[in-house]
Amino acid sequence: MGDWWHRNIAEPGKLPLLLALVSFLVTFLVTRSVTRLIRAGRGPFRDISPGGVHIHHVVPGIVLTVVGGFGAVGSGRHGITACVCAVLFGAGAGLVLDEFALIVHLDDVYWTEQGRRSVEVVVFAAALGMLVIGGFSPLGVDDMTAREQHDRATLISTLLVNFSFVLVALLKGKPRIAVIGVLVPFVALFGAVRLARPGSYWARRFYRRRHRARARAGLRAYRHARRWNRVSRGFQDFVAGAPNRPGPPR
Template structure:
């Protein structure tokens, strides 16, 4: 329960970052697992299949991620209510996962998910994870460093 007590004392920005980080990591992990199940045909008669429209169009999950990013961006700009920012952070993390899982497709405009270039998606996800984690967990440290730096500078 100490974790929840500590979480409750965090400022809004850090709680938003933590929610986005965990939603992103969970979504990214689930998507990687699902695409592997589909690609390697692990459950040939199961519910996990490559979804294609009647006209033969495959809509990548990147598309849904972009739509969710647009929606969460608008909501974040349109409201100042703390509870909405906490809710939107989870949707934003899911949207990041949907989008960055196919970052290599986005970057190369080619479906390279299972080719060597597909590693670019994992690299992008690692960078985003690092940024969110540094903000969520490292903020007090960096604030203390800045305070100490400016305090020492005033003494000199």
């Protein structure tokens, strides 16, 4: 455990990444707590609407992300400046991704069913950050020995094989598995060998005449949704608050 901490966390240059991730998570949780208090009409917090224009927190988030990002690029990976810029970048990213659904829909869908997308993106981004801090590198290059890394043919072939797994998983309609597979190649391999999801490019292209495979893919997607949707929604409601229920049709 001590060797892992020294190699992946205490190693020079890793501290800003850790600070950015902690700042990202803390900002998201604090922001959700404040917005839930505003929604319930409790506490001193209120929406900011100068001149009648509702200023969403994605606006200061963009400012913090730009300042922290450019500052981090200019300051390098060491020193107090790099740590401060990492905190600013993490806080800005937390504010921006908390309103990811608003950016996608160009509408205030924060407390609607579409707003759940923001929570999914935040959890996904946090998971990727933890994998990077844990020492995982893109396409499994760190799994190679120093001799293999010096051998260009071995290095290139490893990258191509791992990238092919990522691409197949993406074509099979599994973007989360594909992105995680960039850092953990085994995950991409797992997504590449399993059935494609209904509606994906792979299913439309290769399952057109394979009726049994198409039926199995649909059944597996139904079982997966029935098994995990309730758990996922419960977690999202606990962390970020339940969305508004749609009113009765007029």
